[in-house]
Amino acid sequence: MTSISPVKTNSKFNLRKILVRPEKPYVHPYAGGVMLGIVLFLAFLITRNGLGASGGMNRLVAGVEDALVPGHIDRTPYLLKLAGGSLNPLDDWSVPVLLGALVGGAAAGLLNGRTKIEINKGPQVSNRTRLITAFIGGALFAYGARMARGCTSGQALSGGAALSAGSWALMMCIFAGAYGLAYFVRKLWN
Amino acid sequence: MQPIFPLQPFLLPFSQNPWTYAVFAVIGFFFGYVLEISGFGNSKKLAAQFYFKDLTVLKVMFTAIVTAMVLIFLSSAIGILDFNLVYVPETHLWPGIVGGVIMGVGFIIGGFCPGTSLVSASTLKVDGIVFLIGALFGVWAFGETVQYYWSWWNSSGYLGRLTLMDVFHLPTGVVVLLVVFMALFMFWGGEQLERIFGKRDMSREPRLRFAGAGALVLGALAVILIGQPTTAQKWAQIAPLKEPVLTNREVQIAPGEVLTSMADDALNVILLDVRPETDYNLFHLYGARNVQLEQLDILVPELLREPPANTVYVVMSNDEQDATLAWMSLTAESISNVYILEGGVNNWLRTFAKDEPAITPVPAASDRLAFRFSAALGQRYDAANPDALEHQLIYTPKIKLERKRSPSGGGCG
Numbered sequence: 059m060t061s062i063s064p065v066k067t068n069s070k071f072n073l074r075k076i077l078v079r080p081e082k083p084y085v086h087p088y089a090g091g092v093m094l095g096i097v098l099f100l101a102f103l104i105t106r107n108g109l110g111a112s113g114g115m116n117r118l119v120a121g122v123e124d125a126l127v128p129g130h131i132d133r134t135p136y137l138l139k140l141a142g143g144s145l146n147p148l149d150d151w152s153v154p155v156l157l158g159a160l161v162g163g164a165a166a167g168l169l170n171g172r173t174k175i176e177i178n179k180g181p182q183v184s185n186r187t188r189l190i191t192a193f194i195g196g197a198l199f200a201y202g203a204r205m206a207r208g209c210t211s212g213q214a215l216s217g218g219a220a221l222s223a224g225s226w227a228l229m230m231c232i233f234a235g236a237y238g239l240a241y242f243v244r245k246l247w248n
Numbered sequence: 249m250q251p252i253f254p255l256q257p258f259l260l261p262f263s264q265n266p267w268t269y270a271v272f273a274v275i276g277f278f279f280g281y282v283l284e285i286s287g288f289g290n291s292k293k294l295a296a297q298f299y300f301k302d303l304t305v306l307k308v309m310f311t312a313i314v315t316a317m318v319l320i321f322l323s324s325a326i327g328i329l330d331f332n333l334v335y336v337p338e339t340h341l342w343p344g345i346v347g348g349v350i351m352g353v354g355f356i357i358g359g360f361c362p363g364t365s366l367v368s369a370s371t372l373k374v375d376g377i378v379f380l381i382g383a384l385f386g387v388w389a390f391g392e393t394v395q396y397y398w399s400w401w402n403s404s405g406y407l408g409r410l411t412l413m414d415v416f417h418l419p420t421g422v423v424v425l426l427v428v429f430m431a432l433f434m435f436w437g438g439e440q441l442e443r444i445f446g447k448r449d450m451s452r453e454p455r456l457r458f459a460g461a462g463a464l465v466l467g468a469l470a471v472i473l474i475g476q477p478t479t480a481q482k483w484a485q486i487a488p489l490k491e492p493v494l495t496n497r498e499v500q501i502a503p504g505e506v507l508t509s510m511a512d513d514a515l516n517v518i519l520l521d522v523r524p525e526t527d528y529n530l531f532h533l534y535g536a537r538n539v540q541l542e543q544l545d546i547l548v549p550e551l552l553r554e555p556p557a558n559t560v561y562v563v564m565s566n567d568e569q570d571a572t573l574a575w576m577s578l579t580a581e582s583i584s585n586v587y588i589l590e591g592g593v594n595n596w597l598r599t600f601a602k603d604e605p606a607i608t609p610v611p612a613a614s615d616r617l618a619f620r621f622s623a624a625l626g627q628r629y630d631a632a633n634p635d636a637l638e639h640q641l642i643y644t645p646k647i648k649l650e651r652k653r654s655p656s657g658g659g660c661g
Binding site for chain 1 (some may be wrong): 254255258259262269270271272274275276277279281282283284286287289290292293295297298303304307308310311312314316319320329334337339340341343345348350351352353354356358360361363364366368371372373374376379380384385386388389390391392394395398407413415420435445454628
């Protein structure tokens with residue numbers, strides 16, 4: 059799957075030919091931004107909600123907990139609001155948006171030849187280090203996102219476009235946190 | 249005609265219209281698709297942002313924000329989108345600031361944000377998959393630990409539905425234009441950084457981007473020129489629909505129904521007393537909040553975040569005149585379940601203060617207080633919160649709850 063070697067077979071239907079495409083370059087950032095802005099605008103226009111990612115993750119986790127340990131949900135104040143009693147934590151707009159985004163990302167990757175098993179990292183770090191930092195970074199990001207009631211999608215992007223004051227403050231803090239630490243972890247990426 | 253967007257079915261609980269899930273899934277599909285083709289599935293590209301080599305993140309994000317912003321406020325200006333119904337994430341300042349810094353740290357260590365990790369994972373990037381697993385762990389950890397700082401998380405720096413327009417006291421269009429200028433300045437700065445740190449030849453960048461910048465500025469100028477609809481204009485739009493409701497007396501509810509509702513734990517009853525402060529200080533219903541008619545619009549953002557499923561607003565004046573004006577304003581601002589206390593506070597007192605010697609009727613002009621009080625006890629009179637059992641409450645129930653979904657998605661975000 060990882061190579062782009064020419065495939066020679068005579069059969070008409072060729073799965074490899076569909077899946078293995080030459081890798082195309084990314085779209086221009088401004089073009090991508092305009093497209094993302096239009097998707098975001100249509101989301102607000104039609105549904106009143108913007109986009110989101112961490113909210114859906116939150117609900118997926120709450121869904122698993124609700125299935126495994128319903129009693130625990132009913133004792134934990136935060137989970138209570140999502141899944142207390144007979145509330146279905148998956149009954150929220152953020153869940154189909156999350157699942158749709160997974161499918162959309164997969165489709166874009168396949169169509170542009172960018173779907174391959176690989177690890178993106180800086181040249182100086184091992185795969186192991188990269189994966190450990192990815193896990194830690196993911197855990198921190200998501201923890202902060204729930205504390206801030208939304209991540210880069212739900213708050214910075216959506217709240218930013220709706221001109222929410224809190225979302226703009228939070229957006230500045232994301233950039234401040236990342237730029238503030240960037241120098242100290244430069245070996246990870248350079 | 250009232251604005252057709254957001255579409256009606258999306259204001260209701262989703263279970264009433266299961267197809268709405270499919271719409272969200274389609275939106276999510278394009279969200280993921282655009283993130284991927286912009287390069288957001290690649291952690292190296294994302295992290296390069298923070299070393300000034302490749303400012304794709306900044307460009308995509310701010311282009312998206314200003315594009316959507318201009319379109320949202322243009323739609324609102326021309327009256328096709330009701331901005332009051334658009335979900336503006338509430339401002340919880342301190343949790344937002346602390347959470348934001350933690351997110352930034354997670355971003356530079358992990359190389360993704362939650363949305364980008366989704367498309368990275370679905371294009372089989374192992375680091376994206378592991379980030380996603382880490383994110384699910386982080387979400388779980390938050391749910392387990394937030395109870396230890398619950399009140400800080402809920403109330404620290406809580407400012408409700410607060411927009412930049414409210415903060416800077418500027419008209420919407422001006423804020424939109426300033427944000428566009430700020431974004432364009434950042435794009436210019438970003439391109440300089442890419443030229444210096446990323447050694448990129450910026451002369452090969454498409455010229456079309458200048459046209460795009462011009463379109464954004466023009467859009468923002470149009471928002472300024474058209475202006476956002478005022479409460480009076482919004483009322484004019486819906487008057488043909490709503491005036492019959494007033495004349496048929498469908499929303500004027502009897503004192504008995506108000507009293508029963510106040511005692512109903514399943515309802516979140518908000519009493520808004522629009523009388524002069526002197527009248528309010530003499531006597532008001534238990535729990536009623538005094539707000540002057542001309543200040544009602546300041547209250548709107550606060551009312552918009554009350555739980556939509558079971559909140560009932562009752563506006564009242566001494567008779568009904570000012571209360572009716574208040575009802576029109578609130579209804580025009582898309583607040584649902586607003587009712588008028590029938591006959592006003594005077595009628596309430598005629599019903600419930602018969603046996604109270606400290607409250608005596610006096611002649612008064614229309615919509616003026618028709619009672620005299622021995623002292624300004626406010627809500628400490630018995631008649632402010634009478635015992636429902638002591639009175640025979642005969643009325644035709646009129647409250648019909650319009651059930652709406654909470655746009656924040658319950659546990660927020």
